[in-house]
Amino acid sequence: MATLQAMQQTGLKRLVVVSGALLYPSRNPLALFLKKLMADKLMDGRAAEDAIISSDTSWTLVRPPRLLEGNDKKGYRIATGARPRLTWSLQFVDLADCLLDLCEQGTCTREIVGVASL
Numbered sequence: 088m089a090t091l092q093a094m095q096q097t098g099l100k101r102l103v104v105v106s107g108a109l110l111y112p113s114r115n116p117l118a119l120f121l122k123k124l125m126a127d128k129l130m131d132g133r134a135a136e137d138a139i140i141s142s143d144t145s146w147t148l149v150r151p152p153r154l155l156e157g158n159d160k161k162g163y164r165i166a167t168g169a170r171p172r173l174t175w176s177l178q179f180v181d182l183a184d185c186l187l188d189l190c191e192q193g194t195c196t197r198e199i200v201g202v203a204s205l
Contacts, residue, residue, distance in 0.1 A: 088138045095143075102144045103189050105182070107132050108152045108201060111170050136199075147189050148199040151177045160184065162205035167198050174203035 094102065109121055109129055139146045153176045163181040164171050185202050189195055 088135060091138060091142050091144065100143075100145045101190060101193070102139065102142075102146045103186055104135075104139060104146065104148055105186070106136055106148045106150045106199075108150045108170050110136065110150060111201065140197075145193070145196045147195045147197075149182075149186065149189070150199065150201050151182050152201075152203055153177070154179055154182060163202050164205055165195070165200045165202045167195065167200050170201035171203040174205075177202060177204050 090102070094100070107129070109118060109125065110132055113119065136148055139148065150170065152170065152174065155176050155178050157178040158180060159178075160180055161178060163177060163185045164174075165185065166172075181204060182202065189200075
């Protein structure tokens with residue numbers, strides 16, 4: 088992965104990456120349908136995640152649900168290793184806040200986190 092190579096060459100260690108919530112295991116019929124429909128893309132996403140996980144970076148993989156437009160911040164919540172329950176969407180503005188907070192605070196290092204609206 089070019090990003091990991093560039094990070095190694097420049098000595099950067101912190102990497103926060105937006106992935107996809109469909110990579111979580113699920114028994115939800117809609118999620119199963121979407122996984123089948125998007126199988127090739129999910130395989131690529133899983134390969135990218137595997138490369139990041141095996142790297143020596145201080146990575147965080149962020150898996151948001153359906154992303155929505157909107158300017159009014161609703162806030163976000165994260166769950167380590169799982170999709171937050173009861174919420175199926177997140178505004179782009181709240182995802183941006185989450186990514187900046189993870190970078191600035193250095194939290195959730197070497198973890199996969201689910202993020203969703205409050």
